[in-house]
Amino acid sequence: MFDVRRRQFLAGTATLIFTATSVRAATIAGRLPWAPNAGDPPERFKLGPWxxxxxxxxxxMExxxxxxxxxxxxxxxxxxAGCAVFIDRQLAGPYGRQEGLYLHPPFQSGAKNQGYQSDIGPAQTYRAGLAAIDSVCKERNSGKAFADxxxxxxxxxLKSLEVGELELRGLDGKSFFAQMVRDVQMGFFADPIYGGNRDMVGWKMIGYPGAxxxxxxxxxxxxxxxxxxxVGMTGNAQWTRS
Incomplete structure (x- = not known):
């Protein structure tokens, strides 16, 4: 994946904005579902917590x-571009809670063409996966976390994780990496109302006119x-931090 030219890779995955996980609809009137860019660390933009x-x-995640x-x-x-913010908001909502999905045993192993199957769900998977990544990095880099x-x-x-050479404790690292790639891609191309695609950078890059x-x-x-x-779903031609 890392050998593919960046813009070819991104443009080729732009259709992911149309294949996001279905969740139960809610009516939102006169407000956004959360404060714009609220996931950014406060030292950078003085906004709220994750x-x-x-x-x-x-x-x-950033x-x-x-x-x-x-x-x-x-x-x-x-x-x-706010991709980590997008994922944070998805994990805090119905996607992370697995609303509408079957959550109780007995569980059966899925076929290979059904993709990665897990009974713990996205929120727990990310919590375990990010902790495992930092743990391995600290063991190999004198106590330094992945971000350091x-x-x-x-x-x-990540190359070792992608090809399955690196194992994460209690988790399928290769599948977790593939899931992160898909989620980051969706955050880059989704409508900015969901926290990613800040300033519509993904849409501007591929010439997408928006909503x-x-x-x-x-x-x-x-x-x-x-x-x-x-133009985003809110009708604004630009998405800013103001």
């Missing part, structure tokens, strides 16, 4: 997000950049 992650988990989607000269990476080791060492660590009321005149105009800025 909804699900502890401080250490949040630091680890470092992981920046490895999965590294910044370049044109586009922020996963950390500054050099970027090059982070990449080597505009009508752009039928452009549907058949292939390989042309849409000339207007993207």
């Amino acid at each position: 909804e699900f992650f502890t401080g250490d988990e949040g630091r680890a 470092a992981l997000a920046d490895c999965i989607i590294p910044p370049d000269a044109q586009t922020p990476g996963g950390k500054d 080791i050099p970027v090059g060492d982070r990449i080597l660590f 505009r009321y009508n752009y039928l005149d452009w549907v058949n105009r292939h390989n042309e950049r849409f000339p207007l800025p993207p």
Whole structure:
């Protein structure tokens, strides 16, 4: 995965914004479901705490997000795009609580084509997985957590996790890594109302117009950049920290 060109990798996964996990709908009127960017550490933007992650988990997730989607000269990476905030909000909500899913034994092993199967759910998986990653890093790096080791060492660590060479205690590390990649990708391309895709950086990168009321005149105009800025579900052309 790390050998693929960054923009090809991201553009190829943009359709993930249409395949997010289904959850029960709720009516929201006159407000956002949470404060914009509320997951950012207070020392950077003076905003509120994480909804699900502890401080250490949040630091680890931001470092992981920046490895999965590294910044370049044109586009922020996963950390500054708010991907960790997106995941934090999902884990704090119905997705993390597994609402609408079967949660009681007996459990049966799923077929390989059904993907990774677990009875502990996303929230517990992330809690265990991030703790295990930091634990292994501290053992190998004189007590330093994942967020504290050099970027090059982070990449080597994740490459070993990706191919199954590195084991995490009590968890399928390879499957957990694959899940993090998918979730970070969704955070990069989801509507900013969910905490990620800050300033609509993902949409701007691929030229996606967002939730505009009508752009039928452009549907058949292939390989042309849409000339207007993207619009989120709130109707704002820009998503800012103000």
